[in-house]
Amino acid sequence: MHSVIKRLFPLIVTPYMFGQGFWGNEFPELKIEYAPRTYVCYKTSTPMLVDGKLNDPAWVNSKWSESFVDIEGNLKPDPFYDTKVKMLWDDNYFYFGAEMEEPHVWATLTARDAVIFKDNDFEIFLDPDGDTHNYYELEVNAFETEWDLILLKPYHDQSKVAVDSWDIPGLITKVHVNGTINDPSDMDKGWSVEIAIPWKALEECAPNFHPQEGEQWKVNFSRVQWDVDIVEEQYVKTDSPEFNWVWSPQGLIYMHMPDLWGLVQFTEVSPEQGNVEFQESEIDPIKWALRQVYYRQRNYFFKKNHYTESLKELNLIKTPVEGVPWPPEIVLTPSGWEAALKWDQSTVVIRTDGKVWVK
Structure with missing residues (x-):
């Protein structure tokens, strides 16, 4: 794949x-070898209820991505909790659905545009035209708290490139916890997140307002995972560095190299019809x-x-x-x-x- x-x-x-x-x-x-992962994103013709549960017929008929790996790829062990994503689109939104295995779901941050990766989180990175400039980042924790920003360039190409005062207009983010959040007394199964980003919010950086048949974008996803101890019936982060688990491995602990992200190909075909082959990129x-x-x-x-x-x-x-x-x-x-x-x-x-x- x-x-x-x-x-x-x-x-x-x-x-x-x-x-x-x-x-x-x-x-x-x-x-590591440059081997970007690929995904075919189908167009749904049925209404989507964005509630974090990923049980709409279009989601059920869509394929999961491969399980996430460490950000450094095969240089590090595979993650000890599973993470997978799905993608869909329609005339209004680009949809993302992720499921994360997690026996202890917790979150602390509630302020919009806080540095969300200080909690366990799920992150989306989009470079619609693949030029590595003017790309989008969205981070979400289990409280549905969002941090969205545009990067004018990667951090290594210039200072002061992040526009984090920008909010995605019309963004919908919903989280479903399969268990109980911030309750160390029990074991959870995990949490899922469902996100809808309006095409209108992406038009400045996208090659077309709606993706054309076969159009390919540079995309990646990240999950930040912290070790915690249970102290006096509360979750307390340890001093250990965070784990960084991603869809398409970067080869180093740094997400802001869009040239290394995976490739998502859009199709007008519905997920029920399926069976669209990913076309090897000539330009990549x-x-x-x-x-x-x-x-x-x-x-x-x-x-x-x-x-x-x-x-x-x-x-x-x-x-x-x-x-x-x-x-x-x-x-x-x-x-x-x-x-x-x-x-x-x-x-x-x-x-x-x-x-x-x-x-």
Whole structure:
């Protein structure tokens, strides 16, 4: 259910900072194979009752994603609690449904736009046009408390990129707890979340108001899970770092590399009809090949304090992605550099700040 793009050359091995990116530092090495997971999102023609329970006929007839894995992929053990998602769409909304196994459901945060991942949470990341800029993030805890924001760029490409004063207009979020919340005296089965995001809220960054047949978006999901102790009949977080479980593995503990997210393909077909095959993306391997130029230029600048037009200097004489035509044309610009590859009748371009697009 997922595609694999063979990576012929490793990225430069470098140290990196965690937190919100590694702005001003060397780029990390990707230690897992680039293999974004894929999902076909069907269009429902029946009304959806958003109540967190995922028992509408359209949900029942939709396929679950693969179970979540650790954010670092096969570098870490599989999660000890299961998480899966489904997606649907209609003329009004993009729907998401997730089920999370959890024997002790708890939450503390109730203020809109609080830093929700300080609780256990479920997170959605959407880059509709796949340019790695102007993407959406939504986090929800078991209290249905939301934190929604637009990222103008990833944190590593510029400072002050998060617009967290923005709220998704018309957002619907509902949580169902299969058990009791904040009650350590019993064992729960888990919690589910159902989310409806209006297309109107996504139109600024989406290629079309409604997805076209076969249109593909960069998408990922994350679940943050904290260890807790039960102290005086209350849940208390331990000092252990959180677990980060995701749909499509990133290879490092950092969600804000949209180039590494999975691919969601939209279809007008209903979930009852089903059986639409995911079409291997022609453009994603080209973007991934150009991304290697971006990585190498970042680290070259870190060492030399200038960029280069030389693929030899970047150690990219040979194509980094099998089957992608090479070499690109690299030009230095007043703001840094651009690299371009011909594709079909178009050109795919990537520039200094990581934005990649087709022109």
